[in-house]
Amino acid sequence: xxxxxxxxxxxxxxxxxxxxxxxxxxxxxxxxxxxxxxxxxxxxxxxxxxxxxxxxxxxxxxxxxxxxxxxxxxxxxxxxxxxxxxxxxxxxxxxxxxxxxxxxxxxxxxxxxxxxxxxxxxxxxxxxxxxxxxxxxxxxxxxxxxxxxxxxxxxxxxxxxxxxxxxxxxxxxxxxxxxxxxxxxxxxxxxxxxxxxxxxxxxxxxxxxxxxxxxxxxxxxxxxxxxxxxxxxxxxxxxxxxxxxxxxxxxxxxxxxxxxxxxxxxxxxxxxxxxxxxxxxxxxxxxxxxxxxxxxxxxxxxxxxxxxxxxxxxxxxxxxxxxxxxxxxxxxxxxxxxxxxxxxxxxxxxxxxxxxxxxxxxxxxxxxxxxxxxxxxxxxxxxxxxxxxxxxxxxxxxxxxxxxxxxxxxxxxxxxxxxx
Amino acid sequence: xxxxxxxxxxxxxxxxxxxxxxxxxxxxxxxxxxxxxxxxxxxxxxxxxxxxxxxxxxxxxxxxxxxxxxxxxxxxxxxxxxxxxxxxxxxxxxxxxxxxxxxxxxxxxxxxxxxxxxxxxxxxxxxxxxxxxxxxxxxxxxxxxxxxxxxxxxxxxxxxxxxxxxxxxxxxxxxxxxxxxxxxxxxxxxxxxxxxxxxxxxxxxxxxxxxxxxxxxxxxxxxxxxxxxxxxxxxxxxxxxxxxxxxxxxxxxxxxxxxxxxxxxxxxxxxxxxxxxxxxxxxxxxxxxxxxxxxxxxxxxxxxxxxxxxxxxxxxxxxxxxxxxxxxxxxxxxxxxxxxxxxxxxxxxxxxxxxxxxxxxxxxxxxxxxxxxxxxxxxxxxxxxxxxxxxxxxxxxxxxxxxxxxxxxxxxxxxxxxxx
Numbered sequence: 001x002x003x004x005x006x007x008x009x010x011x012x013x014x015x016x017x018x019x020x021x022x023x024x025x026x027x028x029x030x031x032x033x034x035x036x037x038x039x040x041x042x043x044x045x046x047x048x049x050x051x052x053x054x055x056x057x058x059x060x061x062x063x064x065x066x067x068x069x070x071x072x073x074x075x076x077x078x079x080x081x082x083x084x085x086x087x088x089x090x091x092x093x094x095x096x097x098x099x100x101x102x103x104x105x106x107x108x109x110x111x112x113x114x115x116x117x118x119x120x121x122x123x124x125x126x127x128x129x130x131x132x133x134x135x136x137x138x139x140x141x142x143x144x145x146x147x148x149x150x151x152x153x154x155x156x157x158x159x160x161x162x163x164x165x166x167x168x169x170x171x172x173x174x175x176x177x178x179x180x181x182x183x184x185x186x187x188x189x190x191x192x193x194x195x196x197x198x199x200x201x202x203x204x205x206x207x208x209x210x211x212x213x214x215x216x217x218x219x220x221x222x223x224x225x226x227x228x229x230x231x232x233x234x235x236x237x238x239x240x241x242x243x244x245x246x247x248x249x250x251x252x253x254x255x256x257x258x259x260x261x262x263x264x265x266x267x268x269x270x271x272x273x274x275x276x277x278x279x280x281x282x283x284x285x286x287x288x289x290x291x292x293x294x295x296x297x298x299x300x301x302x303x304x305x306x307x308x309x310x311x312x313x314x315x316x317x318x319x320x321x322x323x324x325x326x327x328x329x330x331x332x333x334x335x336x337x338x339x340x341x342x343x344x345x346x347x348x349x350x351x352x353x354x355x356x357x358x359x360x361x362x363x364x365x366x367x368x369x370x371x372x373x374x375x376x377x378x379x380x381x382x383x384x385x386x387x388x389x390x391x392x393x394x395x396x397x398x399x400x401x402x403x404x405x406x407x408x409x410x411x412x413x414x415x416x417x418x419x420x
Numbered sequence: 421x422x423x424x425x426x427x428x429x430x431x432x433x434x435x436x437x438x439x440x441x442x443x444x445x446x447x448x449x450x451x452x453x454x455x456x457x458x459x460x461x462x463x464x465x466x467x468x469x470x471x472x473x474x475x476x477x478x479x480x481x482x483x484x485x486x487x488x489x490x491x492x493x494x495x496x497x498x499x500x501x502x503x504x505x506x507x508x509x510x511x512x513x514x515x516x517x518x519x520x521x522x523x524x525x526x527x528x529x530x531x532x533x534x535x536x537x538x539x540x541x542x543x544x545x546x547x548x549x550x551x552x553x554x555x556x557x558x559x560x561x562x563x564x565x566x567x568x569x570x571x572x573x574x575x576x577x578x579x580x581x582x583x584x585x586x587x588x589x590x591x592x593x594x595x596x597x598x599x600x601x602x603x604x605x606x607x608x609x610x611x612x613x614x615x616x617x618x619x620x621x622x623x624x625x626x627x628x629x630x631x632x633x634x635x636x637x638x639x640x641x642x643x644x645x646x647x648x649x650x651x652x653x654x655x656x657x658x659x660x661x662x663x664x665x666x667x668x669x670x671x672x673x674x675x676x677x678x679x680x681x682x683x684x685x686x687x688x689x690x691x692x693x694x695x696x697x698x699x700x701x702x703x704x705x706x707x708x709x710x711x712x713x714x715x716x717x718x719x720x721x722x723x724x725x726x727x728x729x730x731x732x733x734x735x736x737x738x739x740x741x742x743x744x745x746x747x748x749x750x751x752x753x754x755x756x757x758x759x760x761x762x763x764x765x766x767x768x769x770x771x772x773x774x775x776x777x778x779x780x781x782x783x784x785x786x787x788x789x790x791x792x793x794x795x796x797x798x799x800x801x802x803x804x805x806x807x808x809x810x811x812x813x814x815x816x817x818x819x820x821x822x823x824x825x826x827x828x829x830x831x832x833x834x835x836x837x838x839x840x
Binding site: 172173207209211212304312406 | 433465500501502503593596598600629662719721729730732817818826831832837
């Protein structure tokens with residue numbers, strides 16, 4: 001494709017935000033510019049915003065190298081994100097026609113979507129429709145999710161930074177728990193994100209080091225949760241030590257498929273646009289049980305949105321890979337790929353070496369990659385050394401925040417928030 | 421006092437841990453060594469541990485300069501802390517006799533206690549008893565509390581690091597809140613520590629900067645909380661913006677003196693050794709009300725023990741001041757002071773300049789320093805620029821964590837945890 005023919009690019013962000021998703025945006029922007037594209041548009045709140053005619057010219061936001069560095073260090077989805085699920089083509093063909101009309105008006109050659117499972121579903125459907133309708137627009141996905149549950153890729157950008165924050169915070173929580181003695185002991189339950197996959201919760205094991213025993217128990221959603229067994233283990237631990245720290249995934253469930261919070265009659269059911277149950281309060285529920293049954297003190301700590309937004313504790317490997325993956329997605333689209341997603345392929349754990357490849361998005365969308373059962377201990381209460389070998393390289397190095405007045409600075413353009 | 425006569429020092433930590441309390445311990449140790457003391461003992465779990473004969477020789481723990489640097493970067497009370505309130509002397513004189521016998525056996529000249537209000541009560545009583553009993557042991561207090569509520573000192577070590585973490589995290593939470601749109605808007609309520617004083621909660625305003633509007637509302641315990649007024653304000657904000665972020669102190673209470681959580685019938689009452697009610701769930705309580713009455717999405721985020729243990733985000737000013745204050749306490753005791761506490765005196769906001777002085781602990785113990793009413797806006801929903809001018813210098817600079825395998829390293833000696 002000759003340079004003269006290049007027109008415009010549009011990029012969007014979708015799904016849960018991360019500390020690294022904006023680094024991918026920076027990578028897309030930089031590569032689009034270097035490869036001679038005219039304008040790089042950003043969809044406001046993803047495909048949903050595009051349908052509503054909401055987009056910006058990114059050159060008004062990323063004006064120089066410092067802006068690019070700030071963007072890499074800015075948590076959350078800079079462009080705004082969405083959880084909009086495209087209907088199947090046969091269900092609402094007019095919607096697809098509208099989207100493609102819009103893309104043609106904007107003279108788009110390449111459409112890059114940064115997101116997780118549900119976002120890859122969008123790439124799949126749009127690239128399918130391009131084939132059906134004879135459009136030349138290329139649709140490429142750029143992986144992103146702290147959940148690390150995308151198929152075919154070794155890991156996803158965003159995971160490493162969340163893992164680093166979780167390992168660091170759990171270590172600090174454990175150390176803090178040593179300070180005060182309590183008569184009947186205490187159990188601290190740290191609730192970590194991850195509905196189906198335990199990648200994030202397993203990262204709590206990173207707290208284990210020469211100077212820290214790590215959490216005492218780690219429960220991933222990959223293994224059925226047994227309340228009686230849990231109570232027994234906590235009771236046993238409390239007979240040996242005064243402070244017990246447990247890391248649990250928000251998504252742990254019993255053998256009959258019930259989320260732990262569903263055992264709580266006072267719980268609230270909230271279902272998102274993708275039909276996923278929203279979970280909160282798992283740790284609190286367990287703490288109430290622990291105090292009631294064992295008479296110990298208990299404390300529930302939810303890492304909440306802090307774990308996906310903690311740019312101040314980002315992993316350098318993660319932020320740089322996110323940037324590279326953004327660039328690779330743009331490169332793939334520029335070179336004619338469509339209906340593809342960039343994946344990270346690891347060639348070595350130590351020294352850590354990894355590169356990118358391009359894979360068919362049809363093999364990725366709506367699939368979930370779980371923690372392998374043999375990376376979890378037999379009794380289901382910890383991760384194995386294989387898990388640690390896997391995650392350790394992804395949390396290496398720091399990205400110094402650009403501090404202004406003692407607080408990290410993020411990228412912001414006057415009036416920008418009003419667009420969101 | 422000539423150098424030959426110097427015998428031993430004992431130091432303890434008490435009250436809630438902080439990210440800076442160990443830096444004070446390092447300061448005490450270094451100054452005791454430099455001033456020619458023989459042994460520096462550390463009480464395990466403060467005065468309570470001393471009574472139980474639990475103490476260590478700190479030279480087995482701080483062996484070189486690197487250990488000292490690690491200690492400065494280690495959160496939580498290295499020696500373990502306690503909430504043990506000494507009875508009045510006339511209530512249990514035998515206890516005092518036992519403590520002083522122990523101190524004499526250990527050949528103690530100086531007793532340094534690092535802590536907050538309740539800990540200064542311990543210094544007051546022990547120094548009083550020394551006078552009564554004719555003991556030459558000097559008792560000096562070293563201030564520490566994230567709550568920043570000690571009388572007579574400009575601020576307390578530990579506060580600056582907690583404030584920096586709160587400002588940083590609230591800014592990241594706000595940014596994260598921009599990412600997803602919700603139909604009826606969302607309110608995020610961030611619960612921050614502080615039973616009586618709003619110093620920590622006010623620090624949420626540090627998130628406000630050129631690139632961030634800061635939280636929309638800040639509620640300190642110094643001002644009576646009005647539920648109806650709160651609901652009205654949130655409703656009004658939601659009519660203008662899709663995402664509202666509110667920072668509240670765990671200790672906010674209504675005009676009739678009821679904590680907000682006490683309005684919750686399902687709440688649990690837990691009272692600590694000092695008769696303080698343990699508060700949790702204020703944010704959750706408000707979120708439930710918000711969703712029920714306004715129909716909006718809501719999310720409660722408790723910064724929990726993360727805010728007092730986040731050494732990875734410590735303020736350099738704070739860590740260095742904590743170190744200096746530890747040294748100043750040791751110096752004061754060495755030079756004959758007793759029944760005193762070291763205070764920090766600020767001479768200038770900009771450029772920030774401060775030094776230490778020694779004050780009578782009788783004027784400090786059991787007193788609480790609140791945020792001045794005129795540092796809170798008239799309507800009681802934010803802090804003023806005076807508050808920011810006060811806190812800003814205290815969060816300046818970083819203390820690079822010493823990273824090992826991607827996670828901050830803390831000081832630890834094999835077998836140490838078993839002592840706690």
